[in-house]
Amino acid sequence: MEWKLFADLAEIAGGREIDVAAEPGDTVGDALDALLEAHPDLRDRVLDDGEVANHINVLRNGQNVRQNGGMDTTLEAGDELALFPPVSGGAVGR
Numbered sequence: 001m002e003w004k005l006f007a008d009l010a011e012i013a014g015g016r017e018i019d020v021a022a023e024p025g026d027t028v029g030d031a032l033d034a035l036l037e038a039h040p041d042l043r044d045r046v047l048d049d050g051e052v053a054n055h056i057n058v059l060r061n062g063q064n065v066r067q068n069g070g071m072d073t074t075l076e077a078g079d080e081l082a083l084f085p086p087v088s089g090g091a092v093g094r
Contacts, residue, residue, distance in 0.1 A: 001031050001075060006084035009046070013039040022075060028060055029071035031081055046083065055086050 001022040010016040013035075020034035032052070036043050046056050058065045059082040065073055075081075 001026075001034075001079065001081060003031070003035050004080065004082040006082070009042060009083055009085060012041050012045060024075055024077045024079075026075050027071060028058065028065050028069075028073045028075065028081065031075060032058065032071065032083075035083070045085075057082075057084050057086070059083075 001020055003018045003020060005013050005016055005018060018035060018039065020031055020038060022031035022034045032046075036046065047053060052058055052071070058071070059080075060068070060073055060075075061080055062082075065071060
């Protein structure tokens with residue numbers, strides 16, 4: 001499976017697209033564990049007391065997993081996983 005990482009998460013992991021040892025039948029949580037095992041520097045940025053921090057968005061096929069089955073969601077072939085922190089805007093035009 002491949003994770004797409006955004007903003008500082010990509011910088012920490014050293015790339016925007018990271019392959020991990022997860023496959024169809026595993027869960028989103030399994031795929032996240034594989035990502036954090038391969039890139040332990042992400043752990044402090046992504047987790048809060050062992051759970052995904054509230055400000056971190058975990059998407060499966062463009063849908064936030066918090067509203068669609070959570071970390072126990074079973075992965076299927078072709079799934080797209082993404083992980084990103086909140087994005088803040090720039091200057092407001094006048």
